[in-house]
Amino acid sequence: MQTAAPRGRNRSLKAAVSSIREAPAEPRPTVAEEVTERARQDYLDALPIAAAVICVSAGGDPYIDMANENFRQLTDWNGHEGKWASQVAFLQAGTIGRTLTAFLKTNEKARQFEGHDGKAIGGRHFTVGLARLKGTPVSPKRCLISLIDKTAQVETEKSLRAEMLRDSLTGLPNRLGFNEKVEALLEAPDFREGSHAVVVVDMHRFSRINECMGAIAGDELLITFARRLFSALRAGDILARTGGDEFAILMRLGKGLDDALQLADRIRAVLSAPFRLSELEIRVDCSLGIALLSGGVELAEEVLRNAQFALKRAKPTRGTQVYEPSQAKAARRRFSIETELRRAIESEELRLDFQPVIELATGELAGFEALARWEHEDRGAIAPSEFIPVAEESGLIVALGRWAIHAAAQTLGEWDRKAGKRLPLCMGVNLSAIQIARDDVPTLVEGALRDHGLTGDRLTLELTESAIIQDPARASKVLEALKGLDARVAMDDFGTGYTSLAYLQRLPIDVLKIDRSFVTGMLKDRDSVGIIRAVLSLADALGLETTAEGIETEALARALTELGCTYGQGFHFARPLGPDAALDYWLSRSA
Structure with a gap:
């Protein structure tokens, strides 16, 4: 029969086994080795950063050979838990332990990386350095691990980044923060085309409210507006x-x-409910633009721009618009044309063609209308209906108009010199409403006439009804100044705008040009004939001449002559001609 071992004896046996597991088996050091070890420890303790010497046992497992106090404090390791790396929680969390083990298996001399202690809450960040040390008989592979605590820096960067991505007034993500969320969604492996959309909402009248009630009320409105938007969202x-x-x-x-x-x-x-600001109740409306996320869109900023493009189209009607790629493509083409048109004007790549204006009663050539043409080296011919609106929208119409007036006057002067006499021709040049508003047109015309030896009566400035309606007072001053130079003034595209009859009576206008939309189908449309009769009667009553545009058949020319129209132009007489061909056309008709 066996007797049980004393309890104290069992406790001593467990302690011995635990001691064997806790530390690697090492030979007993000599006195010289103890002195060297103390010197190494002193060296570690003198370092201002956390550091430790990591060795590899005969079995291939890393363990802590020695460490300074900074290392012990940072890693919460005091040596009593054991020296094996696998027993130190800090060396097992995150990538630090894996990188350390991998480094010891290589022949690299040094490595540096960013590490984390692995704690989800209150975790610390370090710059970890690994440097190879000379091996010893006991441990052929050793390295020095150093830790620089970067927790404060990392947390500060996180805080600054959070501030950078957040709108300080509403607490919502700002544009950069929103784009990051969209970018993350687009890069997600499970993202499906058409599964998400970006909706942009624009508040109407905010700037007016801000100006009238002040910035504090404006901020209050923005916060309340954001809350209402949030209440309309889904989880x-x-x-x-x-x-x-x-x-x-x-x-x-x-x-x-x-x-x-x-x-x-x-x-x-x-x-729909009014917003209460101070003692006032204000109703606020909005416009919305929607863009679907597709696999073809790579950048979040592009998605947002697409939605904003749709929003721009929605603003005139205060409605909701969905982004259409074809419309955006057209907008990009207009922007491209704007850039290239600016270059074309500066380098004088445009030209003028000249369409004959015929006196209908006699068949004689009265003059020409100068028309801008652009032959792009890559795109080919770009129609005026495409680049003129771009020029007006971008403000390039001022430079384009200046060039056209000088080029037309120069051409007319050259024709005189070639003919050896003053030709009985008048040159028509179009004026834009923007040009009248922004440029000194009378001075420009005076300079062009002087530079090319012309009198004012040989130049007809054609302007649309919109140029008069936008700023009647300025238009009146400009037209009076042009009449002071003896220049003629024509109202182009008459009948398509909203000109008051009072303007016709008050302004110094010489010619009414009937728009081609009334002329082209007049033989088949009674209403068009009625409109043309009314315009001709009005012009006769006011003592004005008339010009019909878009005459393409002999029948049209004859009908307009019978109705009493003064001049006509259109493909029936001639298409727009180059400078030399236009002069030859006059010579052939005058002969």
């Missing part, structure tokens, strides 16, 4: 403030585009 939708009075929403689409349109309806519903 998971992301709201951001991407501009002064502009907000963006990233939403998941379960039912396709209908979900985004329903969101637009909910937003309008929550905005």
